[in-house]
Amino acid sequence: MQEKPTISVTITTYNRAHLLPRAINSVLNQTYQNFELIIVDDCSTDNTKEVINTFSDSRIIYHRHTKNKGLLAATNTGWELTRGKYTCKLDDDDELLPNALEIVNKKFSELNQKGVKFLWFNCINAEMGKLCSIGLKKEGYITYEDVLSSKVQGDFWQVIDMELLGENRYNEGWWGGSGILWLRLLRKSMGYYIPETLYKAYRKHGVRMTFDRKSIIQHLSKILLLEMTFLEENGRDLKRLAPKKYGLKLNELGFYQMLKGDINDGRKTFYEAFKFHFSFKYFILFLFSFLIKSKQLKIFYIKFFNIG
Numbered sequence: 001m002q003e004k005p006t007i008s009v010t011i012t013t014y015n016r017a018h019l020l021p022r023a024i025n026s027v028l029n030q031t032y033q034n035f036e037l038i039i040v041d042d043c044s045t046d047n048t049k050e051v052i053n054t055f056s057d058s059r060i061i062y063h064r065h066t067k068n069k070g071l072l073a074a075t076n077t078g079w080e081l082t083r084g085k086y087t088c089k090l091d092d093d094d095e096l097l098p099n100a101l102e103i104v105n106k107k108f109s110e111l112n113q114k115g116v117k118f119l120w121f122n123c124i125n126a127e128m129g130k131l132c133s134i135g136l137k138k139e140g141y142i143t144y145e146d147v148l149s150s151k152v153q154g155d156f157w158q159v160i161d162m163e164l165l166g167e168n169r170y171n172e173g174w175w176g177g178s179g180i181l182w183l184r185l186l187r188k189s190m191g192y193y194i195p196e197t198l199y200k201a202y203r204k205h206g207v208r209m210t211f212d213r214k215s216i217i218q219h220l221s222k223i224l225l226l227e228m229t230f231l232e233e234n235g236r237d238l239k240r241l242a243p244k245k246y247g248l249k250l251n252e253l254g255f256y257q258m259l260k261g262d263i264n265d266g267r268k269t270f271y272e273a274f275k276f277h278f279s280f281k282y283f284i285l286f287l288f289s290f291l292i293k294s295k296q297l298k299i300f301y302i303k304f305f306n307i308g
Helices: 020-028 048-053 071-081 100-114 146-148 178-188 213-218 220-241 241-259 262-273 280-288 296-304
Strands: 005-011 037-042 060-064 086-089 118-125 140-142 155-160 190-200
Touching: 005 020, 005 071, 020 037, 037 048, 037 071, 048 060, 060 071, 071 086, 086 100, 086 220, 086 296, 100 155, 100 190, 146 178, 146 220, 155 190, 178 220, 178 262, 213 220, 220 241, 241 262, 241 280, 262 280
Parallel strands: 005 037, 005 086, 037 060, 118 190
Antiparallel strands: 086 155, 118 155, 140 190
8 A cells, every 4th residue: 555645735827838847846846755746737728748748756736727727727737736734836838946845854753742734834935035925023923803904914825734624724715815725724723833935936028927917807706705704703813913914905905896896895995994004005096086987997996006
């Protein structure tokens, strides 16, 4: 019977066969070898399967979706396939440093008696040579309150004990939203930060990747669901810990409600938001809602408006 792996690494991918070898090799070349590598192919139309088949290693588990379901669904699939005690994610265009899994195993062994089930490590931007996060400098615990109030920001490489993850999964009706899941886990168990850089993130591939306005319009329903879920689960705590950020989140919700055509709801949300964080930009949008129709508002947004 095959030995159960200690660590499961999941790569989700879609039409980026040319980038995959670097990510796969960074896992196979680890100094710690008791792992499995789960690759979830979200119904790629390029030669992804052929590239994966060039790697002859029994620890690679390849799963292909029969239709494109999106990143969150692919990540959920990876978790369902996981057999390891610990799970982590590796983007298909990034890489792990050679000793990453060895350090993960060592740190979990050391911290097990403290009940630590959620490790956070540094992630570095490979092109810029800078850390992708701010707010943490020394080893120690990370709380739900730290992350919610933005004392800790940016991208980290997280490794989770499957016992902590449990039945938690992404809502596949969201567009994005890993932050909500991390907050759910942090309510159950504090995270623990190790000031070591184990993950290299690549953001430039010769093709400009943008979070463009038209995509936001296309996914408005999913974005609205995400924003409303965040506020339902965390709004009361956020209002207490960081009122200004709470107001900003309400402003963003009101903005998306306006774009969706829910003008009255958007106005009510803006009115409440301005009590905590007045934004001239959003106030102008609030005034415009009395002057232009929803379709015109979308055109105005696509041409001129940036959120945040």
